[in-house]
């Protein structure tokens with residue numbers, strides 16, 4: 206099936222207005238305002254993906270969106286880490302020299318395990334993703350050579366459960382959330398104290414049982430590996446289509462302050478990321 210943006214828009218408008226002119230379906234001015242994403246009321250929606258409020262399309266509040274983003278991190282087993290090749294690539298690197306300075310995005314295993322670390326080692330359960338780094342991997346070579354990084358997570362694998370965002374219109378991955386975390390990699394001490402290693406391994410292997418073979422310190426591991434956290438400094442969110450979801454930079458204090466149930470003092474409204482659902486999740 207060919208996706209036509211014009212047909213799509215016409216279809217959307219048809220849903221919110223019956224007025225047809227010259228074959229185009231035109232919304233009334235107030236429904237057009239709603240479609241264009243003007244928040245209809247001063248009270249933010251507190252539903253996770255609530256798109257309707259007395260028939261007017263509204264977006265979740267920014268805090269609700271940040272809860273959704275933290276939930277996405279908690280549920281995501283992997284994400285694409287983007288790094289840059291160094292400005293000068295040594296001949297020993299086995300990479301074409303004209304890649305110098307260019308970026309590369311590669312999918313890596315991650316897990317939301319910061320909260321499982323003992324309190325003396327942890328940044329608290331603050332949304333800094335845990336990364337299992339492989340020294341041989343291009344991502345980690347670039348980081349070792351000084352590259353900054355970003356990590357992109359998305360919910361696009363859940364399209365079938367999520368269904369169409371507008372009734373009667375095609376399924377659209379573009380309607381589903383994605384978030385990009387900027388920051389730097391903080392390598393954890395090696396070897397970790399036994400209690401910290403055990404807690405991190407238990408948490409990480411829940412989503413990546415296969416990684417047991419190349420855990421830091423694993424005997425007969427094919428590759429040297431290390432634990433690290435991505436210390437988040439900026440968060441960019443695309444909740445989906447801009448008329449029904451937020452798009453923009455998140456408040457990092459809120460990102461870091463959210464917990465599964467509730468949040469730290471001074472952040473939020475008592476809800477945690479366990480209190481929201483992503484599109485298509487069963488309640």
Ligand SMILES: *[C@@H]1O[C@H](CO)[C@@H](O)[C@H](O)[C@H]1NC(C)=O
Nearest residue numbers: 289350351352353354389438
């Ligand atoms: C990494 O980002 C910081 C700013 O956050 C910047 O000062 C530094 O130059 C960047 N490093 C590289 C290698 O681009």
Ligand SMILES: *[C@@H]1O[C@H](CO)[C@@H](O)[C@H](O)[C@H]1NC(C)=O
Nearest residue numbers: 456457458459462471472473
């Ligand atoms: C970010 O959120 C915190 C906690 O709710 C708030 O105190 C702060 O003013 C917010 N920052 C911005 C730039 O809105």
